């Protein structure tokens with residue numbers, strides 16, 4: 001994801017080599033600390049309602065987004081380095097998140113992952129809450145916050161069934177998450193419910209008509225002699241966790257039909273432009289050639305809208 005977009009599992013599929021999802025960076029101390037914290041919230045051991053959601057859970061619980069590629073330890077230095085890499089690769093997150101505006105606001109982040117954005121909200125002075133479907137992400141983020149002396153109400157939770165009262169938050173933020181959950185409209189209904197009237201949702205979901213989507217289709221549909229495969233099937237099977245979805249701009253507008261103001265933009269990211277280190281880890285010939293000859297300047301000039309990240313700002 002990219003990310004989240006700094007998860008790059010799909011790039012591995014362009015090459016014979018794969019990136020192991022075994023993780024060695026969560027220290028026992030962090031796990032104990034997080035487990036102690038989580039025991040206050042419990043539902044973590046309940047079976048997840050849908051099989052597909054269990055698959056999503058298992059995928060992200062094996063390694064949080066960007067963990068294998070960009071996190072090299074579990075101390076402040078490692079977390080700082082991961083954040084630096086994240087915002088260098090995806091500088092548009094900073095513009096979109098407007099962390100600095102959140103001072104004094106009650107903010108919920110859905111799908112905290114490794115917690116880089118969560119840390120920024122806390123540093124900005126938000127009254128902060130965060131959930132993630134996976135224990136691993138909550139452990140990472142809890143540990144990260146402790147390392148920096150920051151606080152947040154973190155818990156394992158499901159975006160489709162938020163455990164917060166109606167009209168509780170000034171802002172809900174979620175980067176690269178809600179396209180992974182099986183019932184995205186249900187999750188957005190929950191975002192609406194927990195926001196105060198006039199509250200703001202800042203949500204990034206994947207954009208269907210993107211260079212990443214086209215590349216994946218070329219590789220897994222056309223070059224695999226299955227040109228009948230739809231982009232929806234390609235995203236679902238080959239981009240990150242099973243069942244990942246991507247939306248056209250009109251489809252996203254329809255998802256947000258009940259919101260009072262909706263702003264949508266797409267951005268060419270490092271995945272679309274084959275710019276990140278992730279490509280260097282995978283040495284497949286197709287990817288190597290693509291990286292070398294990718295017409296980045298032309299794509300930026302003539303196809304700026306074909307980015308994977310679709311950023312939606314909406315007010316209740």
Ligand SMILES: C[S@@+](CC[C@H](N)C(=O)[O-])C[C@H]1O[C@@H](n2cnc3c(N)ncnc32)[C@H](O)[C@@H]1O
Nearest residue numbers: 004005060065111113132133158159175177181
């Ligand atoms: C691509 S990662 C993004 C993480 C983080 N926002 C980032 O940008 O790095 C997707 C995250 O969404 C979480 N997730 C998926 N479905 C979810 C759900 N229904 N409720 C809460 N979190 C969910 C996953 O566990 C995973 O941590």
